Amino acid sequence: MEPKTVFIIAALMMLANGGVLGLMHWDLPRTLRPAAVSWRVATLLHAAGSIMFVVQASLPPGFVLPLANALITLGFIGYWRALRQFYGAPETPWLLLPAVIALPPVYWFSAVSPNTGMRILIMSLTWIVIMSGCVRTLLAQKRRERALSRRVMSGIFMVVIVFVALRALYYMVIGVPPTSTNLDNGWMTVLAPTMVAVVPVIGTTAFLLLCSERIRRQWERAASTDYLTGLANRRTLTDKGEKRFQEQKEGFGLAVIDIDHFKSINDNHGHDIGDVALKHVAAQLEAACRETELPARQGGEEFVVLFEHIDEDSAHKAGERLRAAVAAHPFQAGSLTLPLTVSIGVALRSEADHSLDCVLRRADTALYRAKAEGRNRVEVAA
Numbered sequence: 001m002e003p004k005t006v007f008i009i010a011a012l013m014m015l016a017n018g019g020v021l022g023l024m025h026w027d028l029p030r031t032l033r034p035a036a037v038s039w040r041v042a043t044l045l046h047a048a049g050s051i052m053f054v055v056q057a058s059l060p061p062g063f064v065l066p067l068a069n070a071l072i073t074l075g076f077i078g079y080w081r082a083l084r085q086f087y088g089a090p091e092t093p094w095l096l097l098p099a100v101i102a103l104p105p106v107y108w109f110s111a112v113s114p115n116t117g118m119r120i121l122i123m124s125l126t127w128i129v130i131m132s133g134c135v136r137t138l139l140a141q142k143r144r145e146r147a148l149s150r151r152v153m154s155g156i157f158m159v160v161i162v163f164v165a166l167r168a169l170y171y172m173v174i175g176v177p178p179t180s181t182n183l184d185n186g187w188m189t190v191l192a193p194t195m196v197a198v199v200p201v202i203g204t205t206a207f208l209l210l211c212s213e214r215i216r217r218q219w220e221r222a223a224s225t226d227y228l229t230g231l232a233n234r235r236t237l238t239d240k241g242e243k244r245f246q247e248q249k250e251g252f253g254l255a256v257i258d259i260d261h262f263k264s265i266n267d268n269h270g271h272d273i274g275d276v277a278l279k280h281v282a283a284q285l286e287a288a289c290r291e292t293e294l295p296a297r298q299g300g301e302e303f304v305v306l307f308e309h310i311d312e313d314s315a316h317k318a319g320e321r322l323r324a325a326v327a328a329h330p331f332q333a334g335s336l337t338l339p340l341t342v343s344i345g346v347a348l349r350s351e352a353d354h355s356l357d358c359v360l361r362r363a364d365t366a367l368y369r370a371k372a373e374g375r376n377r378v379e380v381a382a
Contacts, residue, residue, distance in 0.1 A: 008054055010197035014047035017204040024208070029218070032211050035085035039207050042078025043200040045071045050197070062111025069106050069123050073099045076130040079199060083137045086210065095133075102126040117171055124168035131157045131164075131199075149209035156203050163195045228275060229282035231303070232296035240294060241306055241356045245349065251309040253348040255319050256363040257285065260341045260375040262301040273333055280331045281340060288325035304360070312348065312380070319346040319378035327376065341376035343367055348381075 021040045049071035056064045077095050102122050109115040138154045224236040266274040285295045294306040323344050331338045345367030347359050362381040370379040
């Protein structure tokens with residue numbers, strides 16, 4: 001297959017993929033649309049660059065070659081920007097720096113002093129820098145996100161980086177005529193547009209999978225977390241609590257936590273302030289919990305924390321740690337400052353408990369005792 005045909009096929013595939021992404025735009029969550037737009041524009045830039053290479057024989061090389069390389073370079077930058085937007089990185093004009101540095105000498109070696117070898121070397125180094133930025137952006141999310149599509153996309157960029165480096169090395173070793181074009185026959189000339197199309201074509205599929213996995217995780221998170229506080233909801237508390245109860249014959253315990261005088265906050269300041277106060281207490285409890293502990297919102301102003309590996313000696317200390325965390329941070333909303341406290345009932349699993357509900361009921365009894373004894377205190381169930 002001649003190089004011109006390969007460029008045309010690659011351009012058509014890029015346009016098709018960009019069109020599919022455009023059709024799916026309104027089905028994506030609003031938070032993902034900016035990244036999708038950047039990815040689509042980058043794909044269209046790649047397609048335009050491939051078309052410029054197809055028609056280069058009909059236009060002055062000093063015009064068409066710098067333009068084609070500029071379009072593909074901006075396309076790679078667009079992919080980098082899309083990935084940064086996807087992961088919430090701030091916008092920065094520095095992404096354009098590789099293009100600003102590389103394109104003037106590319107124009108020089110295309111229009112003023114034609115030198116295909118130097119042009120290939122400059123553009124190869126530029127694309128490697130940009131795609132390395134894409135890989136770095138993806139790998140930086142390793143701990144935060146374990147999506148398979150993220151690893152696939154990293155692999156795609158790495159494969160293209162290796163090819164671009166080997167292509168530059170190949171032309172440096174064999175040499176290339178100063179006025180050679182991208183349409184000259186040769187296996188490398190045929191392979192180049194195919195590899196450049198890998199990111200716009202296969203990469204777009206990986207990007208759509210990346211979006212799909214993000215949407216799936218958001219739905220899973222919405223189903224398992226409390227809409228207001230972001231803590232585990234009652235369903236998650238029950239599921240994980242029962243699982244821990246069955247697995248831990250000893251050392252299992254929990255705390256039931258209630259905000260003191262919460263009704264007066266709603267009555268005196270309104271439910272909006274009450275909601276913010278709930279979020280404030282939830283944040284303090286979450287910050288005070290250790291890695292193996294699970295804070296959850298039971299409902300209303302009541303929270304539950306699941307403990308692991310605690311005994312009678314450490315049960316009161318665990319509850320006191322949570323109580324002190326809330327008491328140490330007064331609630332503030334604008335000019336309003338309210339000291340908030342919580343009462344806590346703690347219960348450990350006993351031989352008589354046959355389910356999670358048994359432990360919860362005993363912790364509730366201890367909580368009522370803490371309130372009856374003056375609030376802002378911790379009581380441990382017998």
